[in-house]
Amino acid sequence: MASRGGGKLQLQSHTPRSNAPCHPVWRFHLLSPQQNSILKSNLKKILERLSDILTSYLSAEPQKSSASSWSFRQQKASERWKEARPYHLKCLIATEAVGQPLCWLCHEPAVIRCRECLPEEWFCGDCDVLHHKKQPLHNRECVIHGFSEAIPPTSCVIKGRDGYCIHEQACILPTVKAPDCSCEGTNFTILPGKPVILITINGRFDLHQPLRVCQTCQHQWTPDLKDLLRSGYWPASDTSSTLYTLDLLNSFQDLKVISPGFSRQAFAKLLEHRTKIGGRSGQINGDTLQRSFLEFMLHLRKTSSAVVLLSPAQPARQKCWLFQPMETESYIAFAETQALMILPFLRGSLWLKTLRCLDLWKPYRKQ
Template identity: 75%
Template sequence: MEQLSAILESCHSAEPQKSSSSWSDRQHKASERWKESRPYNLQCLIEEEAVGHPLCCLCNEPAVIRCRDCLPEEWFCGDCDILHHKKQPLHNRECIIDGFFKAIPPSTCIMNQGDGYCTHEQACLLPVGKASCSSCKGTNIVTSPGKPAILITINGRYDLHQPLHFCETCQRQWAPELKDLIRSGYWPASLSVYTLYTLDLLSSFQELKVISPGFARQAFAKLLEHRTKCGGRSGHINGDALQRSFLELSYSSFEKKQLCCGAEFTCPACTPEMLAVSADGNRKLYRFGQSGSSDDPAFLEGLFVAKDSEVAIFTDAIQKAVKNTQGKGKCGDSQWTAARERSKRASKLDEEVMEVAVCRHGFLLKALNMYGGRYLHTPSSFRKN
């Protein structure tokens, strides 16, 4: 029994060290495997650039176009490429007529002239839902290129044309309306509907803003421009228009949730009885007095940031109930200079601080703008006293 106990104790004492050693060994072996594989990985990356002599996956003719969005059937000749990608203008294609892979926009097609290949321009239509005539319910619809349109996706900018439909039965002609475009997954950049964003793009932008609140819209626009260039396309992307369109979509989405009786800025764990609320001020959330942004009406006034008029009424009610000495402030039962609310620390600022209240789970509950007062500086934040 004594020998068995000694064996068990030695096993138990060796287990933590063995686990740590095992993790270290796995990391070391993984690094060694990557190191051994680097020459082969480099060779594969270089061989990927070789054009070779591919054949069209549809007609077995010599291929001139590669489309990785069509994998596993990625190779096309000029005629099959026009036929196949007529309704797929958002695919990123590459031509090989120069002996290397070159990204081309959807408006460029490759044609065989007998003595060689040459490029031609073509009009590409904005992908929308299937059209039907609302007058005669006819299905004999002819579609042709209409007015120019700019579509911006997560892969960048595409210069396309809106489809122009013509009913051969009743001779009616029409273009997609805004409801048709939204149903197809697009959101307008302006009321002229000249530029469109995909809902997937705006959803990705929202997720980035949630994960990284400091992520700038201009940086996101530069990212989209870079992806546009990588796809063989060109064109500028307006970050301000993207921001305005995103805010309009956010407002409409909020109104939609309200119709579905959705509750914003509530904590499921604290509802209906909240045990604790924490309030703190963020000194970096301020607005300059001459920024001009105060003239823009709020989309959702009073939803999260309390109305200034309501805050003023509440403050007046508190001031009438508490006796304060001029130049000082009441903090509990004592007068405290740092608690006075009439001082203004920065003359060039309109709102100095954003005061935010959260529950113990970190859910945002309510906020208000601070136009004056003093704040005590702590290592972690500025606190209103």
């Protein structure tokens, strides 16, 4: 209560004189409208400031944890992909538009598109035949029907009176350069020779071996096995009617080492699918592929002067793989991790049978 001597107003609590416990009773002055407005304004500013502090804290917290939170990074990556999805779809559809392209060689209306010849990807019919005569393994697309359509290398586009039409042509297998003729002639003609099937990582190609004819002495040359090997091909049989590229065999070896359960039939189906995508056709024999591959690996080991031998007297998970140089009688054991890497690939395959047939299998055991 206020004192009678003119002192300041004080707040006092009055506790009743009673034995029962009770809370103190406070008495307040009522604020004027001006003071009430000022108080509300200050309180509003304080709340806004607290809200800004809380918002900045919440926005900074995920950035702090993004470096260590895998789930948060995956979520943000999914969100970014989702945001960019419409733009990616628009760009993908735009790439399928044919438009009115021109040949980069003669600037005539283009009808063939080859993405492997970037940046010069558009060709007219004549320039396509001229350019891809030495590049028959390129995947080409024809646009004469208003959309992109894959065509094999044995097809070419010819412009006639009634428009464009597709004709068949013979494609020659790319090989090493032919040796000089003994007559020292310089006029040669390269003709399609014996048909040959070439299987690459992009599938099957039906081609012809080159037949070079000297116009001076009429001497004919066709590549033999040495020329095919130097060109990067490996025969599927002794007749060399089917060839595999070394890149294909090396890729198959890498797949068998990384994934030993990957079957040859699945790999053959993969190659057939890629053949179909390229506008070509034809089957690929998985058994022939594996037999040729094992023969290639065997000769590769021979050229390295080494043969890998398996000792059947020891458990499979021990250091039972032996390294025998062809010229010596010494044996060196592989590390256990290397043995486990190679063992699933060779177990149950024709590799060990081939070694037995060639008298290269010897049941040596590590001493």
